[in-house]
Amino acid sequence: GDVAKDLALQLPPIPDRGFRVVSEGRTQYFALHGQTGHLVTAERIDREQLCRLVEKCVLRCEVIVEGEMKVYEVEVAITDINDNVPSFRDIETELRVSEMTAPGWRFPLIEAYDPDVGANALQGYKLSGDEHFSLAVQEGPGGDQRPELVLAKALDREEAAFHELVLRAMDGGEPRRTGTARIRVSVLDANDNAPVFSQAEYTVRVPEDVPVGSVLVTVTASDPDEGMNGHVKYSFHKISDRASELFHLESETGEISLKEDLDYEEISSHVLEVQARDGGELFDTAKLSIAVTDVNDNIPQISVRSVLSEISEDATPGTVVALLHVQDRDSGTNGDVRCSLDGGVPFRLRSSRGSYYSVVTAQEL
Structure with a gap:
């Protein structure tokens, strides 16, 4: 942008004297060209790194006219390009399905993630494999697409013990970019009771200065089956990359503890999904909301x-x-x-x- 022209500023006879560009934070992404009065980039700008949680990405800086003691605000909108491929957290997934499972049963799949926005973001999924399975996509509360594997035809372990499938995630950019994940379905014997969580949603509030290693909440699920079919193990089903760095889930007890320090100013809330599976791979899913409360840990x-x-x-x-x-x-x-x-x-x-x-x-x- 031509800042000097837009603000009707008189350029000083000696460049870089009298005008300064100031940005919050350590990295100064913009500079003012002293001879032309143009605002130019001073560092490489990555929209996904700067605004990974915000769809509209705006960087702000200030032009200070020292001689006049004036400050002018400048806003620069960073537009997205299709520079990211939809990707799965796990590129290979194994499902263990009982041969007694009725057609129409649905199995939630790992969602793909594309940090781009708009048409460049994730647009849909496609499944390839065999006639026993089809794909359904549900829309979540926030408009996100949640893929589900649907059993279309009854399984017979004696006929086929394994099924190999490929799930593709596609964005809408030009050119379109695609990520894939392989799904291996193992057919098991019958298990007629699934684990059930004690509550469908867990909510917990923790101060940002809670010590590392503290247990924040314990999720519990029960299964009336005996032996391995009643042995429940816990895992995160849907979790962001940052939350996976912060929280640890003990698979046997359901205790969720803190691995790193929380920072309210960075992220004030986390929404996770926890899954309980028994030895026969039947499961239940519960939502976990962790609200981080502010502590006066920053000085002016x-x-x-x-x-x-x-x-x-x-x-x-x-x-x-x-x-x-x-x-x-x-x-x-x-x-x-x-x-x-x-x-x-x-x-x-x-x-x-x-x-x-x-x-x-x-x-x-």
Whole structure:
């Protein structure tokens, strides 16, 4: 963008004097070309890395005119390209199905993930294999597509002990990109009772400073069958990459514990799906919602954005001598900041726009 032209700024005779581009965070993605006044990219921009949880990706920076003590906000919208292939967390999956399972029974499959958005995102699935299975796709509460394997024809272990299938996930980009996962179905003998969770949905609230290793919740499922057909094991069925780094599920006890420190400012809630399977591979699924509550673990950050090195003694009271920015990453009252200036100086603080404060003269000098 031509920032100098759009804001009617006069370029200084010496480039890079008087104008500065400031971005929040360590990486400065933009710079101002001193000779042309053009806003240019200073670093490679990856939309999926910067805005993986946000469909509309906007980067913000500020142009500071130091001589005039003015700040201009700049917003740059990052548009998506089809640079990601739909991928499955597990490219090979094994299902164990009883030969007594009735046609029409459905088995949830691992969903593919494509960080692109819009038409470039995941659009659909296709199944190839044999006549015993078909594919159904359910729409989740958030509009996501959930593939299910449907038993179309009764199984006979003596006729075929295994079935090999291929699940394809396709996006809508140009050109279209496709990811695949292989499904191996093993046919087992009968198991007539499936595990049942004690509740369909578990909800837990934990502070972000809970110690690593703490047990957050224990999920339980019961199965009236005996032996291995009644032995229940637990696993995560649907979980994000970040949540898999944070949480551990003990397969035998159902205890879900913390592997890494939580950060409310990073992600404030996690929604998972937990599956209970018995020895015959019958299962039940429960939803787990973990809400992370804020703790006052961030101190306010003060940065001097602009400052005068000298001022005339005949400056009128109210003259701006410095521009400060104050920010606290905590939320609610933990993020409310009150600023004051130490006494004994002929200056005072004046609140400016947003999180900015001006240091101005309080009297004649």
